Amino acid sequence: MTLRITLSAALAAATFLAVPATAAPKTDLTVGMAAQDVGQLDPHRAVSTIDRTVVAWMYNGLVRFKPGTMDPTQIEPDLAEKWESSADKLDWTFHLRHGVKFHGDFGELTADDVAFSLKRASDAKTSAFSADFAAFKSIEATDPYTVHIILARQVPSLLGLLTNYSGGYIVSRKAVEKYGADFTRNPVGTGPFAFVSDTPNQSLELTAFNGYFRGEPQLAHVSYRYIPSDSSRDLAFQNGEIDLVYGKQDQAWINRIRALPNTVVDVFEPGELANLNLNITAKPLDDIRVRQAIAYAVNRPELVKWQGADTARPGQSVIPAGYLGFSKDVGLANTDIAKAKALLKEAGYPDGVTIKVIHTQLPQMLGSMQVVQAQLRKAGINLDLQVVDHATFHQQIRKDLSPIVYYAAARFPVADIYLTQFFHSASIVGKPTAVTNFSHCDVADKDIDAAKTEPDAEKQVALWVEAQKKIVATACAVPLAEALQIWAHRTDLDYGYELKASLSLGPLLTEATHFK
The missing domain is CATH 3.90.76.10 (Dipeptide-binding Protein; Domain 1)
Incomplete structure (x- = not known):
């Protein structure tokens, strides 16, 4: 009897060893981001794509x-x-x-x-x-x-x-009061992922918050790696070192990454409208003819062609298309280099003008601005780009240090918020109530304010349209193009939902996000 039991056990063990064990599901996600570091992990100060994307994984709202x-x-x-x-x-x-x-x-x-x-x-x-x-x-x-x-x-x-x-x-x-100014590097929220550490030039590390009220996340760990070099980031993704990668708003990039095996390219809303914000109080832009010359020199179709049909569409107003209150009938100038040159000459610049501009090194924004730079050069407008890292760019433009600010943004899709933040005088940078009014524009204040309290929906929309027309006529800003969000991920990564849009500008990681 003892021998029989021993032999049976040996046979059972041999059978067990012969059957390969099923590999445990992967639970560690590695993300590649075009950055050297985050700027703000305080959600009330997080304004860049780099910051917004990761903040959304750590915090919740009332709704x-x-x-x-x-x-x-x-x-x-x-x-x-x-x-x-x-x-x-x-x-x-x-x-x-x-x-x-x-x-x-x-x-x-x-x-x-x-x-x-x-x-x-x-x-x-x-x-x-x-x-x-x-x-x-x-x-x-x-x-x-x-x-x-x-x-x-x-x-x-x-x-x-x-x-x-x-x-x-x-x-x-309690966390804000405990950490004070250091809260931005010690974020505490209620979201599915909790902060572990941030190492500049390396990565931000998050861990699953097992006490999350919607349920324990299926991902155990998220590494948000800083890889500012496009080629290095793409190579890391191609080699399988990262699972989710921040993409370039560029057609060639999309086509190349789509051709990789086991890869999905995500193209999703919102379209971030890029405007050239022109400081109407700073020379030479305090002369409306110079601002109008810039408006006539910009070639939106050419910029969209450079960015790619899958990722870009022409700007049609100073707020993004599709927002409640948007209108494409606002009087935008079509490209006319001869008209631009004539306006410059009339303004006292027959040999052209040079304007120093602070700009970010963030790849897709820098590439787009270089296209605009080449367009304006044809009219005699030379943009002397002072390229800085993205965090420094945000700091300096908020100190009113650049007379022209290329700013791409998406907001809650109602005209009021975009108009208020970018074109109301209360939002002018440098003021205690500053937001992102880099142009010092104030021509539409009455319309923006009236629309806030207008009970009639049609009249409210009419006020928003009138505000857009005044801003365009004054050339406070020149719309360029709207760029959709571009990311790519491995086919074994499942977000847990269908990604059509994300106001955090990156894929939202939830408790349901997992590897298949």
């Missing part, structure tokens, strides 16, 4: 866009499980989920954290998005799970301001 979308009609509960508002939309009450935890040892999310976060987002000293919250009259935690918001006036989309985007992110009050 959220359904993953993979940017459709305001699909906004759904997030940290708040329900809400109600008064008939006039000025009085709102949000009821929080119970048991939501912050990363680390910062405890449970309460209404006090929400009130603190939204007040912080509305303060220009602590937020890049304070102008969005100008209509907030009061924000109060009425009990540990209830937040009461009163508006001084109606806003086009209150829920849009409270999504998992820009100023809508909720931070831990």
Whole structure:
């Protein structure tokens, strides 16, 4: 009997060893980003693509866009499980989920954290998005799970301001007070992934937050690698060293990467509209004829052709196409080099003019600006590009150090936010209420302000259209092109949703993201 049992066990063991074990699913994601480091991990200051993408993996809002979308009609509960508002939309009450935890040892999310976060987002000293919250009259935690918001006036989309985007992110009050100015390098949120470390010129490391209220993430670890060189980043992806890669908004790149085995190229909304913002108070741009000459020298179809049909479309106004309030009938100038030269001569520059411009080394933005530089040169306008790293670029343009600012951006898809941030006088850089008005434009203030409180939808849209016409006529900014978001990933990576759009400008990593 003993011998029989021993032989049976040996045969069973041999059979087990002969059958190869199924490999455990991969759980570590490596991302390749065109950067040397992040600029801000404080979500209320995160403005660049580099920062926005990773911040979205760590934080939540009271509400959220359904993953993979940017459709305001699909906004759904997030940290708040329900809400109600008064008939006039000025009085709102949000009821929080119970048991939501912050990363680390910062405890449970309460209404006090929400009130603190939204007040912080509305303060220009602590937020890049304070102008969005100008209509907030009061924000109060009425009990540990209830937040009461009163508006001084109606806003086009209150829920849009409270999504998992820009100023809508909720931070831990205890963490902000503990870390102070160092909070930007010690981020604490409630999202599916928690901060571990940041090593400049190397990577940002995140770990799965097992206490995430939507469920434990299927990815265990995310390494956000900084690879500023296009060729190095592409080679790392081709060699299988990274699973998800930031792409170039360039047709040749898309075609080349699509040809790689086991690869998917993601092309998704929003289209980031690139404008040349012209400081109307700085010489020689204080002369409208010089600004108009720039407008006539720009060749949008040529720029789109250079970027590629899959990734770009011509700018049609000073706000992106598809936004509520957008109009393509705003009087944009068509390319006319002879007219541009004549305007320069009339302005006192018969031999042309040179303008120093600070610009980012971020590859796709630099390439596009170099195309614009070549276009303007044909009219005698020489842009002397001072190229700096992306974080420095953002710092310097906000100090009003560049008379021309090439800025590509997407915002919540309602005209009000874009017009307010880029073209209202309250948002002029250098002011306490500054946002991104690099042109010092103020010609459309009355229309922008009136639209904020206009109850009639048709009249509201008409005011937004009139604002666009005035901004174009004054040549505060020259629209260039809208570039869609381009990333690529391995076929074994499943986002857990269909990626059609992402306002964080990168694929959203959720608890459902996994390797197949």
